[in-house]
Amino acid sequence: MDEFFVLLVSTLDATIRVATPLVLASLAGLYAERSGVIDIGLEGKMLASAFAAASAAYVMNSAWMGLLGGIGISVVLALVHGFACITHRGNQVVSGVAINILVAGLTVTLGIAWFSRGGQTPALTNDARFSPLIWPGAEALTGVPVIGALYSEIISGHNLLVYVAYLAVPLTWWVVYRTRFGLRLRAVGENPSAVDTAGISVTALRYQAMMCCGLLCGIAGTYLSTAQNAAFVKNMTAGQGFIALAAMIFGKWRPVPAMLACLLFGFLDAVANRIQGVKMPVVGEIPVQLIQALPYILTVILLAGFIGKAVAPKASGIPYVKER
Amino acid sequence: MRVISGTVPRWVDVGLIPFINILLAFLASGLIILLIGEDPIEAVRILIWGAFGTEEGIGYTLYYTTNFIFTGLAVAVAFHAGLFNIGGEGQAYIGGLGVGLALLLFDNSLPFILILPISIAASALFGAAWAYIPAYLQAYRGSHIVITTIMFNFIASALMVYLLVNVLIQPGQMSPESREFAQSAWLPFMHEAFAWFGVEITRSPLNLSIFWALVCCVLIWGFIWRTRWGYEIRTVGFNETAAVYAGINPKKIVILAMCVSGGLAGFVGLNEVLGVHHRLLLNFQLGYGFAGIAVSLMGRNHPVGIIFASLLFGTLYQGGAELSFDMPKVTREMVEVVQGLVILFSGALALMIKPTVERIYFILASAAARRASAAEG
Numbered sequence: 001m002d003e004f005f006v007l008l009v010s011t012l013d014a015t016i017r018v019a020t021p022l023v024l025a026s027l028a029g030l031y032a033e034r035s036g037v038i039d040i041g042l043e044g045k046m047l048a049s050a051f052a053a054a055s056a057a058y059v060m061n062s063a064w065m066g067l068l069g070g071i072g073i074s075v076v077l078a079l080v081h082g083f084a085c086i087t088h089r090g091n092q093v094v095s096g097v098a099i100n101i102l103v104a105g106l107t108v109t110l111g112i113a114w115f116s117r118g119g120q121t122p123a124l125t126n127d128a129r130f131s132p133l134i135w136p137g138a139e140a141l142t143g144v145p146v147i148g149a150l151y152s153e154i155i156s157g158h159n160l161l162v163y164v165a166y167l168a169v170p171l172t173w174w175v176v177y178r179t180r181f182g183l184r185l186r187a188v189g190e191n192p193s194a195v196d197t198a199g200i201s202v203t204a205l206r207y208q209a210m211m212c213c214g215l216l217c218g219i220a221g222t223y224l225s226t227a228q229n230a231a232f233v234k235n236m237t238a239g240q241g242f243i244a245l246a247a248m249i250f251g252k253w254r255p256v257p258a259m260l261a262c263l264l265f266g267f268l269d270a271v272a273n274r275i276q277g278v279k280m281p282v283v284g285e286i287p288v289q290l291i292q293a294l295p296y297i298l299t300v301i302l303l304a305g306f307i308g309k310a311v312a313p314k315a316s317g318i319p320y321v322k323e324r
Numbered sequence: 325m326r327v328i329s330g331t332v333p334r335w336v337d338v339g340l341i342p343f344i345n346i347l348l349a350f351l352a353s354g355l356i357i358l359l360i361g362e363d364p365i366e367a368v369r370i371l372i373w374g375a376f377g378t379e380e381g382i383g384y385t386l387y388y389t390t391n392f393i394f395t396g397l398a399v400a401v402a403f404h405a406g407l408f409n410i411g412g413e414g415q416a417y418i419g420g421l422g423v424g425l426a427l428l429l430f431d432n433s434l435p436f437i438l439i440l441p442i443s444i445a446a447s448a449l450f451g452a453a454w455a456y457i458p459a460y461l462q463a464y465r466g467s468h469i470v471i472t473t474i475m476f477n478f479i480a481s482a483l484m485v486y487l488l489v490n491v492l493i494q495p496g497q498m499s500p501e502s503r504e505f506a507q508s509a510w511l512p513f514m515h516e517a518f519a520w521f522g523v524e525i526t527r528s529p530l531n532l533s534i535f536w537a538l539v540c541c542v543l544i545w546g547f548i549w550r551t552r553w554g555y556e557i558r559t560v561g562f563n564e565t566a567a568v569y570a571g572i573n574p575k576k577i578v579i580l581a582m583c584v585s586g587g588l589a590g591f592v593g594l595n596e597v598l599g600v601h602h603r604l605l606l607n608f609q610l611g612y613g614f615a616g617i618a619v620s621l622m623g624r625n626h627p628v629g630i631i632f633a634s635l636l637f638g639t640l641y642q643g644g645a646e647l648s649f650d651m652p653k654v655t656r657e658m659v660e661v662v663q664g665l666v667i668l669f670s671g672a673l674a675l676m677i678k679p680t681v682e683r684i685y686f687i688l689a690s691a692a693a694r695r696a697s698a699a700e701g
Binding site for chain 2: 038040080083084085088089090091092093094095097098099100101102103104105106108109110112113114116119239242245246249287289290292293296297299300303304305312
C-alpha cells in the first residue's frame with residue numbers, strides 16, 4: 001500500500017509537469033478559436049518560442065530574458081497568422097501548416113548556424129532556468145504521512161511557470177466569461193457581423209485574441225526549453241501542440257474542462273512511462289503505444305459525437321468580409 | 325488618373341500572381357541564407373549541381389519527385405472537393421503497411437507479375453481505408469476533417485511503432501524492421517531497368533514507380549475533368565448548396581474524394597517499401613505528406629502543375645542534401661524552411677499581392693490603350 005502511494009504521488013507530480021505546456025497551449029488555442037480563427041500552428045509557435053527562449057536565456061544567462069524572447073517570437077508568429085487570415089483572408093489551416101513547417105526547419109537551421117551543435121542549443125546553467133520554488137513548510141512537512149508527501153511533492157516544488165499555467169486557467173475563465181472583452185470575444189467567434197453592427201472592429205478583436213494566443217504559446221514553449229529541460233532540442237514539442245489542440249476540443253472550447261483534459265492526457269503520458277513492460281492483472285501487458293495514442297483516439301471519438309457533442313464556435317475558420 | 329476596373333486576363337491570375345508569390349518565398353529564403361552568413365547565389369548553384377550535375381543526383385531528385393507527385397495529387401483531389409486532407413502523412417504510412425503485409429504474405433509464393441498489381445491495390449486500399457474514417461466522420465457525424473486527419477496521423481504513427489516493435493519485427497534483430505522481402509518481388513530499380521536494354525547508368529533509389537506516378541497524373545486529370553465523379557467533386561467543392569440542388573449527394577462525394585486522396589498518398593508506400601527499402605520500417609514517409617500541401621498549392625491543384633512543383637521540391641530535397649556538404653550551415657532543414665515559405669506565400673497569403681498586381685496591370689493597360697488611341701487619332 002505504501003509503495004502504491006509513493007508511485008501515485010510521483011505519477012501525479014509527473015502529470016502536473018507534463019500537463020503544464022498543454023494547459024498553456026490549449027488556453028492559447030481557446031482564445032484564437034473563440035475569436036473565430038482556427039490555429040493549428042500552436043505546435044509551431046511553441047517550438048519557435050522554445051528555441052528563442054533557450055537561445056536568449058543562454059546568451060544573456062537569464063531565464064527572464066528567455067521568457068521575453070520566447071513570448072516575443074510567439075507573438076510575432078501569431079501576428080503573421082493573423083496577417084494572413086484576418087487581414088488577407090487566407091486559408092487558416094494552410095497558414096497554420098505553413099507556420100509549423102517553417103518553424104520546424106528554421107529552428108534547426110538557425111540553431112546550427114548560431115551554436116553549431118547539430119540544431120541543439122547549449123545546456124543552460126541554473127541561473128538561466130526557472131528552478132523549483134519550495135513552499136514554506138514543505139521541508140518540515142515531508143515527515144508527515146500522506147499530507148506531507150502531497151504538499152511537498154504535488155503543491156510545492158514546481159517552477160514558476162507551472163503555477164503561471166494553472167493560474168492562467170481561472171484568469172482565462174474570468175476574462176472570457178466575466179469581462180467586456182470576453183463577451184465580445186465570444187460574440188465575434190459566433191456571429192461577427194453582429195459585433196460589427198454594434199460598432200466594434202472584428203479585425204481588432206481578432207488581432208487581440210491572436211496576441212493572447214501568442215503570449216500563452218510563448219510561455220508554453222519557454223517552459224519546455226528552460227524549465228522542463230535545460231536546452232532546446234530539435235523538434236522538442238513532438239506533437240504537444242496538437243495534443244493541446246485536442247484537449248481544447250475535448251474541453252469543448254471552455255477553460256476549466258480544457259485544463260482537465262490536459263491533466264487527463266498528461267496523466268496518460270505519465271502512466272505510459274511507468275507501465276512499460278509491466279504485466280497487468282487480467283489484461284496482461286498494455287502496449288505503451290496504445291496509451292500514447294489514446295488522447296488522439298478519445299478526441300476523434302468525441303468529435304464523432306459519441307461522448308457528448310463538441311460544437312466549435314460557429315464562425316471559426318471563416319474569414320470575415322465586412323461588406324457584401 | 326482613372327483606373328479601368330474589370331477583370332484581369334487569365335494569364336495574370338493563374339500565371340503571374342502565383343509566380344510572384346513563389347518568387348517572394350524564394351526571396352525570403354535567400355534572405356535567411358544571407359542572415360546565417362552564406363551566399364544565396366552560390367547556394368543555388370551548388371543546389372542545382374547537386375540535383376542535376378551527376379547521374380546519381382538526377383536519380384535521387386526523381387526518386388524524391390515520385391513521392392511528391394503522389395502526395396501532391398492526394399492533397400489536390402481533396403482540395404477539388406473543398407476538403408483539406410492534412411492526413412497524407414498517416415495515409416502514406418498505412419499505405420506502406422498495406423504493401424508490406426502483402427509482400428510478407430506473398431513474396432515467396434507468387435511471381436512478380438502478380439505481386440505488382442497486388443501491391444498497388446494494397447497500398448491504395450490501405451491508404452484509402454485510413455482516409456475513409458475521417459471522411460465518414462466528416463460526412464455523417466459532422467466532425468472537422470482537418471482535426472480528425474491530424475489525429476489519424478498520430479494514431480497511424482503509434483500503430484506502426486506497435487506493429488513493428490511487437491509483431492512484424494524480424495526475430496533476433498534489434499531495430500524495428502520486418503524481414504527483407506524475397507529479391508524476386510522487388511520493384512526494379514531504374515538502373516536495373518536500363519541494364520535490360522544494355523544502357524548503364526549509376527545506381528540510385530529511383531525505381532519504376534515514377535512511371536506509375538506519371539500514369540496517376542493522367543488518370544487523375546481524366547478523373548477530375550472528364551468523368552461524372554470528377555464533375556461532382558468539383559461542384560461540391562465550388563458550391564455545396566448548388567451541388568445539392570443539382571441532385572449530388574455531398575456526403576458520398578466527400579467520402580469518394582477522400583478515399584481517392586488517401587489511396588494516392590498510399591502509393592508513397594509503393595515507392596518506399598516495394599521500390600527502395602524492400603522491407604517495412606519506421607518513418608519512411610516522414611515529411612512527404614505535409615510537403616504534398618506545398619506541392620499542390622504550387623501546382624494549382626492541376627496534375628501538370630503538380631509534376632513541375634514535385635520536380636522543384638525533388639530538386640530542393642536532393643540539392644539541399646548536397647548543399648549541406650559544401651555549406652555546413654545550410655542543412656536539409658533549410659528545405660523545410662523553403663517549403664514553409666512556399667505554403668505561406670502561395671497558400672495563406674495568396675491574395676496579398678492580388679490587388680496591387682491588378683492595379684498595376686490596369687494602369688499599364690489603360691496607358692497602352694491611350695497610346696493606341698493617340699496613335700490612331
